[in-house]
Amino acid sequence: MSRHARPTVVLVHGAFADASSYARVIPELTAAGLEVVAPAVPNRGLVDDAAYIASVVRAVDRPVILVGHSYGGAVITLAGTEDNVRALVYLAGYALEEGESLGELQGRFPDSDLADALVYTPFPVAGSAETGTDVSVEAGKFPALFAADVAPELAAVLAVSQRPLAAGAFTEAAPVAAWKSKPSWGLVAASDRTINPDVERYGYERAGMTTVEVDSSHLVMLSQPKAVAELIQDAVRSTAH
DSSP states (O other): OOTTSOOEEEEEOOTTOOGGGGTTHHHHHHHTTOEEEOOOOOOSOHHHHHHHHHHHHHTOSSOEEEEEETHHHHHHHHHTTSTTEEEEEEESOOOOOTTOOHHHHHTTSOOOGGGGGEEEEEEEOTTSSOEEEEEEEOTTTHHHHHOTTSOHHHHHHHHHSOOOEEGGGGTOOOSOOGGGTSOEEEEEETTOSSSOHHHHHHHHHHHTOEEEEEOOOSOHHHHOHHHHHHHHHHHHHHTOO
Protein backbone atom coordinates (compact mmCIF):
# COMPACT_ATOMS: atom_id res chain seq x y z
CA MET A 1 0.00 0.00 0.00
CA SER A 2 1.30 3.43 -0.93
CA ARG A 3 0.92 6.23 1.58
CA HIS A 4 0.31 8.50 -1.40
CA ALA A 5 -2.62 6.51 -2.86
CA ARG A 6 -5.98 8.23 -3.00
CA PRO A 7 -7.78 7.29 0.20
CA THR A 8 -10.86 5.14 0.52
CA VAL A 9 -13.65 6.57 2.66
CA VAL A 10 -15.13 4.03 5.12
CA LEU A 11 -18.54 5.14 6.36
CA VAL A 12 -19.64 3.75 9.74
CA HIS A 13 -23.31 4.09 10.62
CA GLY A 14 -24.74 4.53 14.10
CA ALA A 15 -27.41 2.96 16.27
CA PHE A 16 -31.05 2.76 15.14
CA ALA A 17 -29.84 3.08 11.52
CA ASP A 18 -27.89 1.18 8.88
CA ALA A 19 -25.50 1.95 6.01
CA SER A 20 -28.37 3.33 3.92
CA SER A 21 -28.22 6.42 6.14
CA TYR A 22 -25.30 7.42 3.86
CA ALA A 23 -27.36 7.00 0.68
CA ARG A 24 -27.18 10.69 -0.24
CA VAL A 25 -23.53 11.18 0.79
CA ILE A 26 -22.10 8.26 -1.17
CA PRO A 27 -22.97 9.72 -4.62
CA GLU A 28 -21.34 13.03 -3.60
CA LEU A 29 -18.13 11.22 -2.68
CA THR A 30 -18.01 8.91 -5.69
CA ALA A 31 -18.65 11.89 -7.99
CA ALA A 32 -15.51 13.42 -6.48
CA GLY A 33 -13.55 10.32 -7.49
CA LEU A 34 -13.38 8.72 -4.06
CA GLU A 35 -13.77 5.02 -3.36
CA VAL A 36 -16.32 4.32 -0.64
CA VAL A 37 -17.03 1.36 1.66
CA ALA A 38 -20.14 1.43 3.88
CA PRO A 39 -20.21 -1.72 6.03
CA ALA A 40 -22.98 -2.95 8.29
CA VAL A 41 -22.10 -2.50 11.97
CA PRO A 42 -23.25 -5.45 14.12
CA ASN A 43 -24.38 -3.09 16.94
CA ARG A 44 -23.74 -5.82 19.51
CA GLY A 45 -21.09 -4.13 21.67
CA LEU A 46 -18.55 -1.34 21.38
CA VAL A 47 -15.35 -3.38 21.50
CA ASP A 48 -16.68 -6.13 19.24
CA ASP A 49 -18.18 -3.65 16.76
CA ALA A 50 -14.89 -1.77 16.63
CA ALA A 51 -12.98 -5.00 16.05
CA TYR A 52 -15.25 -5.79 13.11
CA ILE A 53 -14.83 -2.32 11.57
CA ALA A 54 -11.07 -2.57 12.14
CA SER A 55 -11.10 -5.78 10.08
CA VAL A 56 -12.93 -3.93 7.28
CA VAL A 57 -10.33 -1.16 7.41
CA ARG A 58 -7.43 -3.64 7.28
CA ALA A 59 -8.91 -5.20 4.16
CA VAL A 60 -8.65 -1.86 2.32
CA ASP A 61 -5.33 -1.77 0.46
CA ARG A 62 -4.92 1.98 0.62
CA PRO A 63 -5.17 4.82 3.15
CA VAL A 64 -8.56 5.21 4.85
CA ILE A 65 -10.59 8.21 5.96
CA LEU A 66 -12.79 6.72 8.69
CA VAL A 67 -16.18 8.38 9.19
CA GLY A 68 -18.55 7.65 12.07
CA HIS A 69 -22.09 8.86 12.69
CA SER A 70 -23.59 8.90 16.20
CA TYR A 71 -22.63 5.61 17.95
CA GLY A 72 -20.39 5.05 14.93
CA GLY A 73 -18.24 7.86 16.33
CA ALA A 74 -17.50 5.72 19.37
CA VAL A 75 -16.73 2.79 17.07
CA ILE A 76 -14.20 4.76 15.00
CA THR A 77 -12.61 6.05 18.20
CA LEU A 78 -11.39 2.48 18.70
CA ALA A 79 -11.07 1.22 15.11
CA GLY A 80 -9.26 4.37 14.01
CA THR A 81 -5.99 3.15 15.53
CA GLU A 82 -5.46 0.90 12.48
CA ASP A 83 -2.24 1.80 10.67
CA ASN A 84 -3.83 2.80 7.36
CA VAL A 85 -6.34 5.22 8.92
CA ARG A 86 -5.22 8.73 8.01
CA ALA A 87 -8.07 10.76 9.54
CA LEU A 88 -11.30 10.51 11.50
CA VAL A 89 -14.53 12.35 10.75
CA TYR A 90 -17.28 12.47 13.38
CA LEU A 91 -20.86 13.23 12.32
CA ALA A 92 -23.14 14.09 15.28
CA GLY A 93 -21.00 11.53 17.07
CA TYR A 94 -19.45 10.42 20.32
CA ALA A 95 -15.73 11.14 20.66
CA LEU A 96 -14.88 9.06 23.72
CA GLU A 97 -11.82 9.47 25.89
CA GLU A 98 -9.77 6.42 26.90
CA GLY A 99 -11.57 4.63 29.72
CA GLU A 100 -14.87 6.43 29.07
CA SER A 101 -18.22 4.89 28.11
CA LEU A 102 -21.09 6.32 26.11
CA GLY A 103 -23.14 6.52 29.29
CA GLU A 104 -20.43 8.45 31.12
CA LEU A 105 -19.98 10.98 28.34
CA GLN A 106 -23.72 11.51 27.96
CA GLY A 107 -24.14 11.70 31.72
CA ARG A 108 -22.21 14.96 31.89
CA PHE A 109 -25.05 16.74 30.09
CA PRO A 110 -28.84 16.94 30.27
CA ASP A 111 -30.63 14.09 28.51
CA SER A 112 -31.86 14.62 24.98
CA ASP A 113 -35.52 14.01 24.12
CA LEU A 114 -34.51 10.51 23.03
CA ALA A 115 -34.30 9.25 26.62
CA ASP A 116 -38.10 9.07 26.95
CA ALA A 117 -38.58 7.31 23.60
CA LEU A 118 -36.34 4.26 24.00
CA VAL A 119 -37.73 0.73 23.76
CA TYR A 120 -36.00 -2.25 25.41
CA THR A 121 -36.44 -5.72 23.90
CA PRO A 122 -34.81 -9.00 25.02
CA PHE A 123 -32.84 -11.05 22.48
CA PRO A 124 -31.07 -14.43 22.74
CA VAL A 125 -27.30 -14.32 23.06
CA ALA A 126 -25.69 -16.83 20.71
CA GLY A 127 -23.96 -19.72 22.49
CA SER A 128 -25.24 -18.64 25.88
CA ALA A 129 -28.23 -19.16 28.14
CA GLU A 130 -28.20 -15.43 28.85
CA THR A 131 -30.56 -12.91 27.34
CA GLY A 132 -29.38 -9.58 25.98
CA THR A 133 -31.32 -6.34 25.68
CA ASP A 134 -31.80 -4.48 22.43
CA VAL A 135 -32.41 -0.73 22.49
CA SER A 136 -34.43 0.97 19.78
CA VAL A 137 -36.56 4.09 19.34
CA GLU A 138 -40.35 4.07 19.58
CA ALA A 139 -41.36 4.08 15.91
CA GLY A 140 -43.99 6.79 16.29
CA LYS A 141 -41.49 9.16 17.88
CA PHE A 142 -38.57 8.32 15.58
CA PRO A 143 -39.27 10.86 12.77
CA ALA A 144 -39.46 13.90 15.05
CA LEU A 145 -36.52 12.89 17.24
CA PHE A 146 -34.17 11.40 14.68
CA ALA A 147 -35.09 12.77 11.27
CA ALA A 148 -37.15 15.94 11.61
CA ASP A 149 -35.74 17.48 8.42
CA VAL A 150 -35.85 14.29 6.33
CA ALA A 151 -38.76 13.67 3.94
CA PRO A 152 -41.64 12.29 6.06
CA GLU A 153 -42.18 9.24 3.85
CA LEU A 154 -38.51 8.29 4.19
CA ALA A 155 -38.48 8.96 7.93
CA ALA A 156 -41.46 6.62 8.28
CA VAL A 157 -39.52 3.84 6.53
CA LEU A 158 -36.45 4.44 8.68
CA ALA A 159 -38.60 4.26 11.82
CA VAL A 160 -39.65 0.68 11.11
CA SER A 161 -36.31 -0.55 9.75
CA GLN A 162 -34.09 0.40 12.68
CA ARG A 163 -30.96 -1.59 13.52
CA PRO A 164 -31.10 -1.78 17.35
CA LEU A 165 -28.08 -1.40 19.62
CA ALA A 166 -27.34 -3.86 22.41
CA ALA A 167 -27.73 -2.08 25.75
CA GLY A 168 -24.33 -3.30 26.92
CA ALA A 169 -22.66 -1.00 24.39
CA PHE A 170 -23.61 2.00 26.51
CA THR A 171 -21.49 0.88 29.46
CA GLU A 172 -18.37 -0.45 27.70
CA ALA A 173 -15.31 1.74 28.27
CA ALA A 174 -13.18 2.73 25.30
CA PRO A 175 -9.74 1.10 25.67
CA VAL A 176 -8.15 3.59 23.25
CA ALA A 177 -8.94 6.95 21.65
CA ALA A 178 -7.70 7.15 18.06
CA TRP A 179 -8.18 10.93 17.91
CA LYS A 180 -5.14 11.28 20.16
CA SER A 181 -2.93 10.18 17.27
CA LYS A 182 -4.99 10.87 14.12
CA PRO A 183 -6.19 14.22 12.73
CA SER A 184 -9.90 14.55 13.31
CA TRP A 185 -12.88 16.54 12.08
CA GLY A 186 -16.25 16.89 13.77
CA LEU A 187 -19.71 17.97 12.67
CA VAL A 188 -22.21 19.18 15.27
CA ALA A 189 -25.87 18.74 14.34
CA ALA A 190 -27.12 21.90 16.03
CA SER A 191 -30.81 20.86 16.05
CA ASP A 192 -30.09 17.30 17.19
CA ARG A 193 -32.77 15.82 19.46
CA THR A 194 -31.14 12.37 19.63
CA ILE A 195 -27.78 13.40 21.10
CA ASN A 196 -27.51 16.64 23.04
CA PRO A 197 -25.40 18.82 20.70
CA ASP A 198 -23.32 19.84 23.72
CA VAL A 199 -22.17 16.21 24.01
CA GLU A 200 -20.87 16.47 20.46
CA ARG A 201 -19.25 19.88 21.03
CA TYR A 202 -17.57 18.75 24.25
CA GLY A 203 -16.06 15.62 22.72
CA TYR A 204 -14.81 17.46 19.66
CA GLU A 205 -13.32 20.34 21.64
CA ARG A 206 -11.61 17.96 24.05
CA ALA A 207 -10.06 16.17 21.07
CA GLY A 208 -8.93 19.42 19.45
CA MET A 209 -10.87 18.67 16.28
CA THR A 210 -11.57 20.92 13.33
CA THR A 211 -15.30 21.45 13.91
CA VAL A 212 -18.26 22.71 11.91
CA GLU A 213 -21.89 23.21 12.96
CA VAL A 214 -24.83 22.44 10.68
CA ASP A 215 -28.45 23.25 11.54
CA SER A 216 -29.84 19.76 11.08
CA SER A 217 -31.47 16.80 12.76
CA HIS A 218 -29.46 13.82 13.93
CA LEU A 219 -29.55 12.30 10.44
CA VAL A 220 -27.42 15.05 8.97
CA MET A 221 -26.16 12.74 6.20
CA LEU A 222 -29.65 12.51 4.72
CA SER A 223 -30.72 16.10 5.36
CA GLN A 224 -27.45 17.90 4.54
CA PRO A 225 -25.42 15.51 2.36
CA LYS A 226 -23.40 18.21 0.60
CA ALA A 227 -22.19 19.67 3.92
CA VAL A 228 -21.22 16.19 5.12
CA ALA A 229 -19.42 15.33 1.88
CA GLU A 230 -17.59 18.66 1.98
CA LEU A 231 -16.28 17.96 5.49
CA ILE A 232 -15.12 14.50 4.47
CA GLN A 233 -13.38 15.94 1.42
CA ASP A 234 -11.69 18.52 3.67
CA ALA A 235 -10.23 15.62 5.63
CA VAL A 236 -9.15 13.92 2.41
CA ARG A 237 -7.43 17.06 1.13
CA SER A 238 -5.76 17.86 4.46
CA THR A 239 -4.23 14.41 4.76
CA ALA A 240 -2.97 14.20 1.17
CA HIS A 241 0.84 14.08 1.02
